[in-house]
Amino acid sequence: MRDEPALEIRGLRVAFGERRVLEGVDLTLRRGEWLALLGPNGAGKTTMLRAIAGLLAPSAGDVLIGGVPVSTHAREARALLGFGCAPEQLPGLLTGRQCLQIYAAAKGLGAPESEVIELASSFRLDALLDGYVDTYSTGTRQKLAVLLSLLGTPTLLVLDEAFNGLDPASSLILKRHLRAAVDRGRCSVLLATHALDVVERYADRAALLLEGRLVHEWRAPELAALRASSQGLETAIAEVAAAVEASRSRS
Amino acid sequence: MQSRWLQWRNALRRHPSIYAALIIVPAAFVWGCSRGAARALMQQAAAHWLLTASVFAALCAASVTRARARAQQRQLHSWLAALPVSNRLVVAAVRVPLLALGIILVAVGTAWGAGLSAAATALLLSSIAGAGALGVGIGWYWPHRQAPLIPPSWYTRIRRSRQASRHAWVWGLGTWPLARSQVWGRPRITARQLALVALAMPLGTPAIQALLAMGAALIAAYLLRMLAATVRVAFPAARWLAPTPIGFVRLTCALIWLALLRQLMVIALLLLFVRALPLAVRGTQALTRGAGCWLASLAVSVAACAWAYARSSPDRAALRARRAPIQAGGESSDAG
Numbered sequence: 135m136r137d138e139p140a141l142e143i144r145g146l147r148v149a150f151g152e153r154r155v156l157e158g159v160d161l162t163l164r165r166g167e168w169l170a171l172l173g174p175n176g177a178g179k180t181t182m183l184r185a186i187a188g189l190l191a192p193s194a195g196d197v198l199i200g201g202v203p204v205s206t207h208a209r210e211a212r213a214l215l216g217f218g219c220a221p222e223q224l225p226g227l228l229t230g231r232q233c234l235q236i237y238a239a240a241k242g243l244g245a246p247e248s249e250v251i252e253l254a255s256s257f258r259l260d261a262l263l264d265g266y267v268d269t270y271s272t273g274t275r276q277k278l279a280v281l282l283s284l285l286g287t288p289t290l291l292v293l294d295e296a297f298n299g300l301d302p303a304s305s306l307i308l309k310r311h312l313r314a315a316v317d318r319g320r321c322s323v324l325l326a327t328h329a330l331d332v333v334e335r336y337a338d339r340a341a342l343l344l345e346g347r348l349v350h351e352w353r354a355p356e357l358a359a360l361r362a363s364s365q366g367l368e369t370a371i372a373e374v375a376a377a378v379e380a381s382r383s384r385s
Numbered sequence: 386m387q388s389r390w391l392q393w394r395n396a397l398r399r400h401p402s403i404y405a406a407l408i409i410v411p412a413a414f415v416w417g418c419s420r421g422a423a424r425a426l427m428q429q430a431a432a433h434w435l436l437t438a439s440v441f442a443a444l445c446a447a448s449v450t451r452a453r454a455r456a457q458q459r460q461l462h463s464w465l466a467a468l469p470v471s472n473r474l475v476v477a478a479v480r481v482p483l484l485a486l487g488i489i490l491v492a493v494g495t496a497w498g499a500g501l502s503a504a505a506t507a508l509l510l511s512s513i514a515g516a517g518a519l520g521v522g523i524g525w526y527w528p529h530r531q532a533p534l535i536p537p538s539w540y541t542r543i544r545r546s547r548q549a550s551r552h553a554w555v556w557g558l559g560t561w562p563l564a565r566s567q568v569w570g571r572p573r574i575t576a577r578q579l580a581l582v583a584l585a586m587p588l589g590t591p592a593i594q595a596l597l598a599m600g601a602a603l604i605a606a607y608l609l610r611m612l613a614a615t616v617r618v619a620f621p622a623a624r625w626l627a628p629t630p631i632g633f634v635r636l637t638c639a640l641i642w643l644a645l646l647r648q649l650m651v652i653a654l655l656l657l658f659v660r661a662l663p664l665a666v667r668g669t670q671a672l673t674r675g676a677g678c679w680l681a682s683l684a685v686s687v688a689a690c691a692w693a694y695a696r697s698s699p700d701r702a703a704l705r706a707r708r709a710p711i712q713a714g715g716e717s718s719d720a721g
Contacts (some may be wrong), residue, residue: 137506151531187628188627188695188698189624189627189628189629189698190676208698209630209632210629210630212628212629212630213630215628216628217627217628220630223621223624223625225561225621225625227561227564227565227568228557228558228560228561228564232560235552235553235555235557236553236555236557236558236626236639237626237629238553239553239554239555240555240626240629240630240635240636241630241631242552242629242630244552244553245552245554246551246554251551266492266564276631277688320519372625
């Protein structure tokens with residue numbers, strides 16, 4: 135099981151009624167790897183992450199987390215998963231500390247790990263933990279959502295726009311923390327984001343999702359080259375998107 | 386001088402509870418105590434004036450110290466923190482001693498009217514006034530521990546909370562329905578419910594029956610609110626915890642235990658109350674009805690949790706039935 139990839143997706147399809155959101159997505163994420171999922175709004179990034187976490191039923195295809203299929207062994211797969219929920223899904227009528235305690239217990243832990251508590255301190259969150267989540271700002275909720283996803287030392291960390299609303303200092307702390315965890319081989323990160331600076335500087339790979347399909351992938355050397363060049367990832371994405379559009383219009 | 390007076394008046398206007406308390410509490414006191422009793426009480430107080438004054442001074446000092454610490458803590462987070470101590474802070478600090486002084490003055494006045502001697506009255510008033518001033522002064526100037534400073538800034542140091550409990554505790558989930566129920570049971574909403582009950586009663590209803598009906602309505606509303614809160618919270622709770630390996634039984638127990646315990650306690654108290662009333666419903670019949678209500682609430686709560694759990698992640702039900710297992714790996718333990 136140790137040699138299994140952190141995430142394996144085979145032919146994943148998701149449809150909402152007649153509308154097909156994901157069309158046969160194949161993806162493999164090795165252990166100790168950070169993959170950034172890019173794409174315009176409505177491309178299917180969040181849907182893909184929710185399907186990975188088992189929150190959506192795919193029309194076809196398989197998702198395996200650490201070699202464990204989500205469809206048939208959901209609890210075992212979820213024990214290996216850290217999912218950063220949307221900040222608005224956090225329970226507003228519980229305190230931040232209660233959220234940590236409950237989530238840790240739900241993940242089968244005896245207590246929230248000291249590493250997560252220390253990260254909360256680094257976020258300057260510990261002074262706010264005894265307040266109700268309803269009283270938190272967007273950024274504070276985002277921090278709490280990230281902390282919850284890190285509980286239980288997950289094999290696969292799935293984050294959706296995790297840097298939205300974070301102040302620059304907290305954002306830097308989180309990037310470094312995730313990078314260190316990935317470098318130690320403790321977890322793999324799948325991050326859906328529009329923050330291209332994070333992708334260029336911290337991710338090992340980046341994949342572009344357009345209209346439900348993975349159309350292009352950049353590996354670490356290519357990302358490093360883009361970072362060094364004046365062109366940057368932004369232009370590269372635009373070029374790929376234009377090429378895909380042109381080939382579709384031709385066909 | 387006029388601006389000073391206006392400042393004080395505005396500060397007092399922000400605390401209308403002082404006015405209300407100064408009128409209602411002494412009036413209730415006078416109404417509740419006979420003049421003779423007030424005179425006897427004040428005579429005793431005058432005979433032990435030193436003890437009375439000491440107790441009053443201690444009360445004032447303790448109250449002012451606490452109120453001042455709280456007010457200063459709030460002031461730290463105010464955008465007016467750089468200004469000198471405001472009248473508002475002073476009013477907030479001395480309102481309890483003022484309230485106590487008002488009550489005592491009314492009591493002394495009542496006793497004086499009932500024949501308390503002028504010497505005893507003067508002794509009592511002077512000792513109380515002196516002790517109050519001394520207590521307020523001690524409370525205000527007593528050096529107290531600096532309140533923990535939690536500035537919302539990146540560029541200053543903060544103290545860590547010392548009450549950090551670090552144990553995982555899934556049963557804390559049970560406080561969520563309670564909080565939701567409290568949100569729904571705000572005094573304004575409860576007052577409207579009671580007004581509806583009062584309007585529904587025919588004219589000429591005896592007072593005891595009206596009170597019983599209102600009490601019953603309050604209890605029924607509480608029980609229903611708790612049940613509705615459990616059902617309402619089950620869905621977001623299941624959705625929030627869906628990416629974790631928590632099972633159905635554990636989620637359900639953690640979510641509903643506290644609400645059901647509260648309902649059980651209220652029903653038990655209600656049964657004890659019913660036994661003492663001359664009502665048609667008594668004994669075994671009441672017990673059966675109470676147990677029935679609680680079991681119905683339990684059934685509805687569990688059903689809501691089951692529905693929420695199934696909806697929170699569709700793969701649990703739909704996928705497993707529809708698709709063949711990908712890998713041989715034994716039975717799935719998702720049943721919880």
